[in-house]
Amino acid sequence: MAALRVVDACTATDCNKPRRYSRMRASPMPPRMRPITTLRRILRSERAADVRRLVRLASPLAVGLAGAWLGMSVWGASRVDMGPFVVRLDTQFGRGVTDIVLPPLGHLTANTHSAPLRLSATLLDVRISELTRELSAGGIDGLVARVQADSGHALPLHAFRAIAVAGFGALLLGALAFRTRWVPLVSTILIAMSLVGGSEILALATFRSGAFATPTFSGSLALAADIIPPVRSAATKFDEFRAQLERVVDGAIKVYTSIQTSPVGEAGEIRVLHISDIHLSPLGLEFAKQISDGFDVDFIVDTGDTTSFGTPPENVVLNDIASMGRPYVWVRGNHDSRAFQEAMEKLPNAIVLDGTTTELDGIRLYGKGDPIKPPTIERLSDAVFESRVLAVDPFVLSDVERAPQPVDIVAVHDDRMAQSVAGHVPLVISGHFHVNGSRVQDGTLYLRVGTTGGSNFATFLPDEGIPLSAEVLYFEPGTPPRLVAYDLIEQSPKTGALTVTRHLVEQEFGTLTPSPSPSPMPSPTETGGLAGAASRTP
Numbered sequence: 092m093a094a095l096r097v098v099d100a101c102t103a104t105d106c107n108k109p110r111r112y113s114r115m116r117a118s119p120m121p122p123r124m125r126p127i128t129t130l131r132r133i134l135r136s137e138r139a140a141d142v143r144r145l146v147r148l149a150s151p152l153a154v155g156l157a158g159a160w161l162g163m164s165v166w167g168a169s170r171v172d173m174g175p176f177v178v179r180l181d182t183q184f185g186r187g188v189t190d191i192v193l194p195p196l197g198h199l200t201a202n203t204h205s206a207p208l209r210l211s212a213t214l215l216d217v218r219i220s221e222l223t224r225e226l227s228a229g230g231i232d233g234l235v236a237r238v239q240a241d242s243g244h245a246l247p248l249h250a251f252r253a254i255a256v257a258g259f260g261a262l263l264l265g266a267l268a269f270r271t272r273w274v275p276l277v278s279t280i281l282i283a284m285s286l287v288g289g290s291e292i293l294a295l296a297t298f299r300s301g302a303f304a305t306p307t308f309s310g311s312l313a314l315a316a317d318i319i320p321p322v323r324s325a326a327t328k329f330d331e332f333r334a335q336l337e338r339v340v341d342g343a344i345k346v347y348t349s350i351q352t353s354p355v356g357e358a359g360e361i362r363v364l365h366i367s368d369i370h371l372s373p374l375g376l377e378f379a380k381q382i383s384d385g386f387d388v389d390f391i392v393d394t395g396d397t398t399s400f401g402t403p404p405e406n407v408v409l410n411d412i413a414s415m416g417r418p419y420v421w422v423r424g425n426h427d428s429r430a431f432q433e434a435m436e437k438l439p440n441a442i443v444l445d446g447t448t449t450e451l452d453g454i455r456l457y458g459k460g461d462p463i464k465p466p467t468i469e470r471l472s473d474a475v476f477e478s479r480v481l482a483v484d485p486f487v488l489s490d491v492e493r494a495p496q497p498v499d500i501v502a503v504h505d506d507r508m509a510q511s512v513a514g515h516v517p518l519v520i521s522g523h524f525h526v527n528g529s530r531v532q533d534g535t536l537y538l539r540v541g542t543t544g545g546s547n548f549a550t551f552l553p554d555e556g557i558p559l560s561a562e563v564l565y566f567e568p569g570t571p572p573r574l575v576a577y578d579l580i581e582q583s584p585k586t587g588a589l590t591v592t593r594h595l596v597e598q599e600f601g602t603l604t605p606s607p608s609p610s611p612m613p614s615p616t617e618t619g620g621l622a623g624a625a626s627r628t629p
Contacts, residue, residue, distance in 0.1 A: 150268065150269075150275060151265070151269075151275045151278040151279040151282055152282055154261065154264050154265050154268050154269075154279045155261045155265075155278070155279040155280070155281075155282030155283040155286065156282070156283070156286060157260075157261075157264055158257065158258075158260040158261030158262070158263065158264040158265060158279060158280075158283045159184075159257035159258075159260055159261060159283035159284075159286055159287050160183075160184055160260070161260035161263070161264065162256035162257045162258070162259050162260025162261070162283070163182055163183055163184070163253055163256055163257055163260070163287070164183065165256075165260070166256040166259065166260075167181060167182055167183070167252070167253050167256050167257075168180065168181045169181075169245075169248070169249045169252050170215070171241075171245035171248075171249065172241060172245070173238045173241045173242055173245060174221075174222075174225060174234060174237040174238040174241055175217060175218040175219075175221035175222035175225055175234075176214060176216070176217055176218075176238065177214075177215045177216040177217075177218070178212050178213065178214055178215060179211075179212070179213040179215055180210075180211070180212055180245070180246070180249045181210075181211040181212075181213070182208055182209070182210055182211070182249070182250075182253045182287075182291075183208070183209045183211070184207055184208065184209070184290075185207065185208065185209035186202075186207070186209060187202065187203065187204045187205050187206050187207065187208065187209075187294065187297075188200050188201060188202050188203060188204075188209055188210070189201050189203040189204070189210045189211075189212070189302075189303075190209065190210065190211040190212070191211075191212050191214075192211065192212065192213040192214065193214050194213070194214065199303075199306045199307075200306060200307045201302040201303045201305070201306040201307070202299075202302050203298055203299050203300070203302045203303070204293070204294040204295075204297045204298045204299065205293060205294075205297040206290045206291070206293035206294035206297065207290055208290045208291065208294050210294070219403055219404070220403070222234070222403070222404050223403035223404055223406055225237055250291050253287050253291065254284050254287050254288045254291070255284075257283045257284055257286070257287040258280045258283055258284040260283065261279045261280045261282070261283035261284075262276075262279075262280055264279070265279035265280065359568050360565050360566065360567065360568070361389050361452045361453070361454060361565070361566040361567075361568060361572060362386055362387065362388040362389050362563055362564070362565060362566075363388060363389060363390060363391075363392060363454070363500075363563070363564040363566065364379065364382060364383050364386065364388040364390075364391045364392070364561060364562070364563055364564075365391075365392050365394070365520050365538070365540055365561065365562040365563075365564060365577075366379045366391065366392070366393050366394075366540065366543040366561050366562075367393060367394040367395060367396065367424075367504070367521070367522025367523070367540045367541075367542065367543060368395070368396040368424070368522045368523065368525060368540075368541070368542035368543060368544055369393070369396070369397050369408070369542075369543050369544040370396055370397075370398070370399045370426070370542070370544040371397070371398055371399050371405055371408055371544070372543075372544030372545060373411070374544070374545065374559070375542075375543045375544030375545060375559055376408065376411040376412075376544075378543060378559045378561065378582060379391070379415075379543055379561060380411075380414075380415060382561050382563070382580060383415060383417055386563050386578075388417065388563060389417070389418075389451070389452050390417055390418035390419070390420060390451050390452065391415060391417055391418070391419050391420065392420045392421075392456070392500070392502055392520060393419065393420065393421045393422070394422055394424070394502050394503065394504050394520060394521050394522045394523075394540070395421070395422050395423050395424025395425070395426075395427055395460075395461060395504035395522060395523075396424030396425065396426045396427060396504060396522065396523065397412075397421070397424065397426075397427055397431070398426055398427050398428070398431055399426055400426070400465060401426060401427060401428035401430075401431065401464065401465030402428075402465075403430065405431065406430075406431060406434050409434055409435065409438060412435070412438060412440075412441065413438050413439070413440060413441075415440060416440070417440065418440055418442060418451055419438070419440050419441045419442065420442045420444060420449065420451070420456060420458065420502065421435055421441055421442070421443050421444070421458075422443075422444050422445065422458035422459065422460055422461075422502050422503060422504060423443075423445060423460030423461050423504065424461050424504040424522070424523065425461040425463035425464070425465070425504060425505070425523070426465055427460075427461075427464075427465075428464060428465055429464065432445070432460065443458075444456065444457065444458025444459070444460075444502060445458065445459060445460040446458075446459055446460075446486070446490055448490075448494050448495075448496075448498065450496070452568075453568060453569075453570075453572050454499050454500060454566060454572050455494075455496050455497065455498050455499045455500070455571075456498070456499065456500045456501075456502055457487075457490060457491055457494060457498045457500070457501050457502070457516075458501070458502040458503065459483060459486070459487050459490070459501075459503050459508060459509075460504075461480070461503075461504040461505060461508070462479050462480060462482065462483050462508075463476060463479060463480070477507070480505050480507045480508055481507055481508075481510075483508045484507070484508055484509065484510050484511050485511060487501065487503065487508055487509050487511065487512060488509075488511040488512050488515065491512050491515055491516060492515065497571060498516050499516070499517060499518065499571055499572055500516070500517075500518045500519075500520060501516050501518070501519045501520070502519075502520050502521070503519070503520075503521050504521060504522060504523050505521060505522075505523040506519055506521035506523075506537050506539060508521075509521075510532075512535065513532040513533040513534075513535040513537075514532075514533035514534055514535060514604055515535070515604070516535055516604065517534070517535060517536065517571075517573075517574060517603035517604050518535070518536050518538065518564075518574055518603065519535060519536070519537045519538070520538050520539075520540070520562075520564075521537070521538070521539050521540075522539060522540050522541075522542070523539075524539060524541075525541050525542040525557065526539065526541055527539060527540060527541045527560055527579060527581075529594070529600075531600045531601070531603075533604065534601075534602070534603055534604030535603065535604055536574070536596065536600055536603055538562060538564075538577065540560050540561060540562050541557070541558065541560035541581075542557060542559070542560060543559055543560060543561050544559070545557050545558065545559045545582075558581040558582055558583050559581065559582040560579070560580070560581050561580045562577050562578065562579055562580070563577060563578040563580065564577045565577060565578075573603075574596050574603065575595070575596055575597070576593060576594060576595050576596055577594050577596070578591050578592065578593055578594070579591070579592045579594065580592075
């Protein structure tokens, strides 16, 4: 049997070589990995605990600050009502200023507080009808009181809203940063709310309302830097002038009346105050009231332009007229709107004349409103303006001629409306031109009073000084009553001097035309005169 041979698989040479086992050696570390390893060693050291503790404490602060900023930026604005004004309030982290935004004019910014909050108020809307009611009911003082009262309710609510949205923003960011770790999450929310609330308290404690006296303007309001200083100076002079007005006028009138004899020479004289072109001037209204009281007039005739723009808020002037305490005869000027005329008619002491007549103390007056109405004034050329005024003239003559009783005074805003009544009535009174004047035409005396309102605030600006003017007319009772004299009263806005100039009618102008007996005459046709002009009025 053949022997079984086991053959080694290895060759002789391979099997005779000793086996060698190599030990695995670590490859050298790349240079870029060494800082990471060093950081790991530091974190594993005893100092790592302090670093981690600092990070844990600072994280809620950083996340809370970011969350507060997020919340106020996205949800912090609030829309509030302050009287008739709709305002958006906004609070952001930033320099301690208050920013008032008046679209589209621009911004008014003042350094009002020391807290790191930027307060912003943006005017969104004005409810004109409500503004008109507020001004009519309580005037400017009432409107300011209403806005202050509403602000007192709105501002605390806005402050609480800012705190709440800051906490909400911190909740969102904290949930992302800390997930289910409740302690840092709650800390983040409390920190955000504390930062905003503390800043609001600091802003309230350091708020300086006087900073609005020196604001910074942007946008179109930047032009105010050149306007505000002289206007502020004018306002100061205005207050001083108004404070002295009552004393000066009262004293001057007492002296004047004590040395000036009555032009009529009897106690039954009728005194009429003629004013015009007040143009919303509170100083002019005060001036008229002082004259009416000082001269103890029987009634007042205002020949228009009581307002300036014909807007509803200007109806506030009606409160002063209602307080005059005397019958107030009024005709519409070219700056007065129909709506203002309707509001005037509701005053208990007002008598509005517009193609109508009235009788007071035996004096019969006729008045006609100006055909020009705001806001078309600025769009009319001088020629068109004059043509529309002259178109009223034949209608005035027709009304006077057809009056049930002879007319003693024709009151119009622009005396060009009453050219044809010359020789038919003794007196025409008017305003409009802001210059005092007198003339006689065919026995009719035309008296223009300058402007009872002066130039309002412009009166006190450099190179301005239009005096406040009024006239007191003296009538001798009778049938018809006879104008015997008038006093031209002027108050200088620069010096405060009051001058009263007596004019005796018969000596200066001769005998005036008596009111004629009424004699019917045909009315102007509808194709000419006022009807045609009115149809072209915008």
